[in-house]
Structure formats: C-alpha cells, structure tokens
Amino acid sequence: MHAWPASEVPALPGKGRDLQIHDTSTKGTITLAPGPVARIYVCGITPYDATHIGHAATYNAFDxxxxxxxxxxxxxxxxxxxxxxDDPLLERALRDGHDWTELAERETALFREDMTALRMLPPQHYIGAVEAIPGIVPLVERLRDAGAAYELDGDVYFSVEADPHFGEVSNLDAEAMRLLSAERGGDPDRPGKKNPLDPMLWMAARPGEPSWDGGSLGRGRPGWHIECVAIALDHLGMGFDIQGGGSDLAFPHHEMGASHAQALTGEFPMAKAYVHAGMVALNGEKMSKSKGNLVFVSALRRSGVDPAAIRLALLSHHYRDDWEWTDEVLANAEARLERWRAAVSRPDGLPADALVEEVREALSNDLDAPAALAAVDRWVDAQNASDGDDESAPGLVSRTVDALLGVAL
Incomplete structure (x- = not known):
C-alpha cells in the first residue's frame, strides 16, 4: 500500500533539541535520544469514515x-x-450497501488527500492489515505453540497472563480494563475464555464475512492488536522509540499489542514511550463515528478553508489536551494565518534567530505547539509595530514555521 507524497522540509540553521515527551506508561516526561535513526509507529485509520478533525489532531501530533x-x-x-x-468497516459497508473493499479503498484514498493537503509527513511504510496477514499467521501460531494463546470454538485468544508486564502501558485496574474492553471491541463476557480480558488473535471464518488461509489456524482473519504488532516488529523491531495514537488506544490496543510483542520476543519494552493524543469534541460531546458528530477535513477543504488554517487550529491546542472544535477556533486560526502571511511578505524585518530557538524549545518540551505559536505571534506583532532592516528575517520565519510546524506561509 502506498502512502502520500512528502512535502519538502526546509533546513534551518543550527540543530534542534532532543525531545522530552509524556509517556503514558510511566505517567511522566522522558527524554528520548534515539540513535541516527529514530523509530516511530503510529496506529492508522479504520477506513470507513475519514478524515475527521480527531484523526487530523492525532496525526498532527506525530508529525x-x-x-x-x-x-x-x-x-x-x-x-x-x-x-x-475489521468489524466496523464490514458493518458500515453492509449498512450502506457497499462492497467493503471498495469502501476501504475510497476512504483510504481520501485520507491520503487530506494528509497531503495538511502537509503531514508520510510514513516510510504504510501497511494494510490485509497485506500483513501472511506475516500475522506465523506469529499467532508461535503464540499458540508456546502456550501464550489458546483456541475457543475455532477462534484463537491471547492469554494476558503470558506477559508479566501486562497492564504496564495503561496502568488501569482490572475493572476499568474490563469496562473499556467491552466498549472498545473486546468480548469480556464470552463464556470459555481463561480471562475476560484475553483478546482475540485470530477469528475463525464467519458466514458472509471475508476470510483468508490461516494455515494451521484455519480460515479466518486477524484480531485488531496482532495486526499492528506484526507490522511494527517486521519494520521496526522491538524497543522502538514511540508507539503513538489517540488516547483511546492506550487500552486495549496498545496494552494488548505490547503484551503480544513481549510474549513473542521475550524482550521488554515493545516501545520506549507510549504517546497519546487527546480527544476532540463537538458541541460538548466527543467527536466519534458512533455519535455522528464528525467534522471532516475534506468537507472543510471543499468549503474553501485553507488547509494551513486547519493545521493552525490543531496546533493551537496541546496535543495531550481534550478540546472542542468550534467556529471560533477555526476563525482564530484563519486570522492568525492572515497576520503571519502579511508579516513575512515584507521585504525585510526584525531578526528572527531567537525565534527559531524559541520554537525549537517549545516543541522539544512535550510538543508545546501553543507556546510555539505564541512565539511566532510575538515576532509578528513586533514586525508589524516597527521597521526592521534584516532582509533574511521574513524568509527565516517562513522556513521555521514550515519546517517545525508544517505550515506553509
């Protein structure tokens, strides 16, 4: 599966700072100092309704x-x-009378268009669950053969007790886990499971649903969590730097994925940091497909909203905060974009070397984008209030905003 084209990232003078970021598993801020190659895995969409502002906020954080x-x-x-x-995709296709593969392809294509418009840097590897099945099957077989998984009426479940570190990603108690499991695709009340929290690794073929050859597992399709584990281990290996996604993925998805990987490899941890973006609400309610209260990036673009303004609206909130999308949020972003563009359109301006370092400092401090925006605002206000004579300053500010914030002025 192909991703989307990358926008050029301008080079800035000097060198940025190592990233300090909040790690869900330790509930604190840690400093990440990767080697020459930093490794990150971010969970992607289930393509039956893309791309809403909640999606965009998450991928903006990891951009x-x-x-x-x-x-x-x-x-x-x-x-x-x-x-x-996955079940939600199949259910939506059945409800709307669409072929599930065509629905997935259409929504994935729309997601690519939105990511391109928002100048999100693409992944080097963009992998679909279906194309990953040949690599998933042997992992499930290994877990089963090692006693870390078991069969139940043809389905294969992972035993959470196989990983001594289970629970260390989300740090939730058993009752909270059980409630969230029921809400987020699990089946804690299914009779016959060894532990209510045990997640499915391989679903035996159901009538009228797609299935694939699973070797000794029989025909079926993979569970949600093992999909990401297979892709991450294949392309990144264990101990990569960041596992990322929305805060609703901490449990069960990232918790279960970490346990799958740790039981498979005997290594700990799967990721050095588990990083989660907050949820976006509309009219006082979490924005979600089930509530039908989604604001789509594509709809905003079709209405004439500049993608740079959408991105500035996202950047005006700290990535870990839950926040609400409103007309005012967008209007403020559009006004900010207009001010910034006017300021850098002048032939000269106030020196901007200090601004570069302010933006770097803000982003290295747990991706404090609002602080970075405030730093640019201060330069813009000063630029508009005085006559600078540095011919290189407007260009440097434009490159800084582009390189570090992904906003083209």
Missing amino acids: LVQRVWLDTKRQVHYVQNVTDV
Missing part, C-alpha cells in the same frame, strides 16, 4: 514528533498501518 527529530539531523523511520478489514 510534530517527526519534525523535531528531523531538526536534530536524525533520520526518521515512521510506520503506519491501515486496518482495512
């Missing part, structure tokens, strides 16, 4: 991670999946 690392002169090995077969 900032890439940009901070690139500014430190590192390479970035970024992997993202597409869950192009």
